[in-house]
Amino acid sequence: MTEPILRLENLSKSYGALTVTSDVSLDLRPGEVHALIGPNGAGKTTLVGEIAGAVTPDAGRILFAGRDVTQLNVSARARLGLGRVFQISQVVGSFSARDNVRLAALAHRGGSWGLWRPASSDAALTAAADAALDRVGLSARADVAAGVLAHGERRALELAMALAQAPKVLLLDEPMAGTGRAEGARLTELLLSLKGTLPMLLVEHDMATVFALADRITVLIGGAVAITGTPEAVRADPQVRRAYLGEEDAV
């Protein structure tokens, strides 16, 4: 079996008496889409935060590309190739959509200390930004300030930024949440086209999307892993049906 690109070993995190991550171990293999599902408050976003470096776990290790990154901060992990799409959009509201993606492409391509030439005059940077915008279907909205984009468009912009960052692993926290039907379908299509080339950890509530994309699924309940397995195994698991799929009533 191939070496996983990302591995979590016995991660734990509590806020006071509330255990949000409880001895979580899971891994992400090259090219794999690994879905992370669970009811509201199960600790999915917290776990993504721990992987990205924004939340410090109380115990456990995080290995990324064969390296222990547990002690690294957010930007150091991002430079190693961890891209993140936030559950609550994190874009630069006063920037145009294009400038947001330019920023992301700049992070990947280097040159953030360029003091003299206008950022907008770098043709390669602009081309990279426009290509990413095109991929998520935002080309027509490139000059619109991110702060006034519709919610769904902002989700797409987040994804474009993550792509422009050319990550080795994509952490997606409900990328489709709040998007319209057409936008959601387009984003699912896009993720499908990335599948196999870019390993993704996908947090998603919509079961149709999860089953369309995931190679494996981990179910998180009360901060702990209830089961990890193929979509079929997870669908069949009685505990999951009772605790999660049943109440979702989606499968």
Place this chain on the structure above:
Amino acid sequence: MARMSRLRSPGAIALLVTLGFLAALAVAYVQDSTYWMATLARMAALALSAVSLSFLVGQAGLVSFGHAAPVGIGAYAVLIAGEFGVREVMIVLPLAFAAAALFSALTGAIALRTRGVYFIMITLAFAQMAFYVAASLSAFGGDDGMAIAGRSTFLGERILRRDHGLALLAIGLLGVGLFVLGRVTASKFGLVLRAARDNETRVRALGLATYGHRLAALALAGGVAGLSGALLANQAEFVSPSYMNWHVSGQAIVMVALGGAGHLVGGVIGAVAVTLLDEAIGHYTEYWKLGLGLVVVGAALLRGRGLLRRIVGGQHD
């Protein structure tokens, strides 16, 4: 669209401001009004300081309440160099820039560990320290300050002796300062700086470190403020700790807020407005600045965003 953006380019804006000041200077020169030539020199110097603060507040999102410190350090550079017999502009100005930039970088290295209101307090505290250090320099006038040995010379020529010569230098430096800071704002460095102002979480998640950029911005703005101080010292031919007084820092913030922090040129507008108001009503009451300060703060509160959000809202995760 293309024509609009060309008009808004750093070069065009710097040129327009320079030409505007030059026209005013020409009128004062023809009228032989030394009063207005001196006022224009001071106005351009204050505008340069306000533009550098606008770069920090508006572009980098760093509300420094200690901007008078690098200004004063630039002024002291002129005084102290003069005492050692050095009066050449080509030496004194780089010296003023370097000394002020160094101060801003060293204090900034610590201040940048804080955000929001704490950043304001710590920059104020550092400026107060600079104030008291200056007041303790008994060899250079102590509390009372002292007259500079003489106005700076340019390549040995005493062309700054006359007020229009000094005004020309101040206007030239203001133009260059606007142009350079405008270029930096539009550069990739500026892109990161502005992004970090709006959403630090996102910038970090992209793998961009913000600390170095902010420190460089502080040093650059501090250096430009130092140039402004060197000009002011030449204009007044006198330097004292009062250059670094906290209400000078406050006045610089008022200028930026009044002219609009969204664009560097707002610093020029604010500086011109405050200087003109000062000339017009400063003779009647010294307290008008307090009133102006309240009006500006009130306007910021009413708008409920902009400067105020920058002050209180700097705490991302």
